[in-house]
Amino acid sequence: MIQLKGIEKIYQGSAASVHALQGVDLTVNRGEIFGIIGKSGAGKSTLIRCINMLEQPDSGSVTVDGEELTSMTEPHLRQVRRKIGMIFQHFNLLSSRTVFENVAFPLELAGKSKAEIAAAVLPLLELVGLADKKDQYPAQLSGGQKQRVGIARALANQPKVLLCDEATSALDPQTTKSILELLRNINRQLQLTIVLITHEMHVIKEICDRVAVIDGGKIIEQGPVLQLFTNPQTAITRDFISAIINHDLPALFHDTEFSPEPLPHTNLVLRLSFIGRSAEEPVIAGMIRRFNVDTSILYGNIDHIQRTTFGTLIIELSGEQSSLQSALHYLRTRELRIEVIGYVARHDRAAG
Ligand SMILES: Nc1ncnc2c1ncn2[C@@H]1O[C@H](COP(=O)(O)OP(=O)(O)OP(=O)(O)O)[C@@H](O)[C@H]1O
Secondary structure, three states, X not given: OEEEEEEEEEEEOOOOEEEEEEEEEEEEOOXXXXXXXXXXXXXXXXXXXXXOOOOOOOEEEEEXXXXXXXXXXXXXHHXXXXXXXXXXXXXXXXXXXXXXXXXXXXXXXXXXXXXHHHHHHHHHHHXXXXXHHOOOOHHHOOHHHHHHHHHHHHXXXXXXXXXXXXXXXXXXXXXXHHHHHHHHHHHHHOOOEEEEEEOOHHHHHHHOOEEEEEEOOEEEEEEEHHHHHHOOOOHHHHHHHOOOOOOOOOHHHOOOOOEOOOOOOEEEEEEEEEEHHHHHOOHHHHHHHHOOOEEEEEEEEXXXXXXEEEEEEEEEEEOOHHHHHHHHHHHHHOOEEEEEEEEEEOOOOOOO
């Protein structure tokens, strides 16, 4: 649906230039919700604005629904842009227009008649749950309601793609949740392809199918959201995820030295990651039953990404080295991801 190839963007400043995008390749499939996450200054806004050519790349190609945008004439581009809706962090509503008139605005620009406009706007206001606010002005609305107007306005020309530029960053957690639910609903109902940028991993976790991580103008990692959460490849991704899943060791271990190899009188500390059905299997109970090891659970978390269960456990195993190795071998045969954190000197706290 959307294909970016070799996108480069350099901003020329008076003192220095900024290489904001460096060879970005990205493919967004029809009907999916694709998230782009990155820190401040990573290049997210520049990237999303290249998709509808609000920002002109210096080189590379942008293809949306089969049309290449970078070589288009301005009038042709204006037409194509109608099929790409956009919503913004600060809503960008026209304060002197009512809710109805804000949503009607893009239809007026497209030359629609009054009757056509009335027929289009009211169902959109129903869709976003604001039919009763149609005669109010933006100043009379809450942040969440303003973003709903922004969404209705973005949908007015029946776009195939919706770009969301930090659409929930100015909203409180509860309102964020309801706006994300609305985006998920319209994605399904209208088979709308959605691209969103954010600096918050919980937004990605809540609604995205796939995600790309951008840093210093480059895509450093991308894939299905579940894969990224359960098997992050870069420190930056792990950092984002740690806002949701604790990948750090418990404070108890902060001053502990781990040996990568088993030594006499040491316990084994493991991080186990469970995905899907394996999260529901009694793996730990099975291990304890088979091998003579004591097990302390130091950290545990079970969560859901969309409808898939996943979890993380940090456990400390105590026992004879031969039993620890047998237990480790057993765990490795299960459908889990096992990370050996290391071996620690045996102490009093094991087997809680
Ligand atoms: N119009 C501009 N002129 C010069 N430099 C710019 C311009 N717009 C962005 N930049 C620079 O390009 C880089 C990428 O900026 P961009 O706004 O795309 O990042 P971002 O990830 O969206 O950041 P934020 O989350 O803070 O908005 C930054 O170093 C920024 O300072």
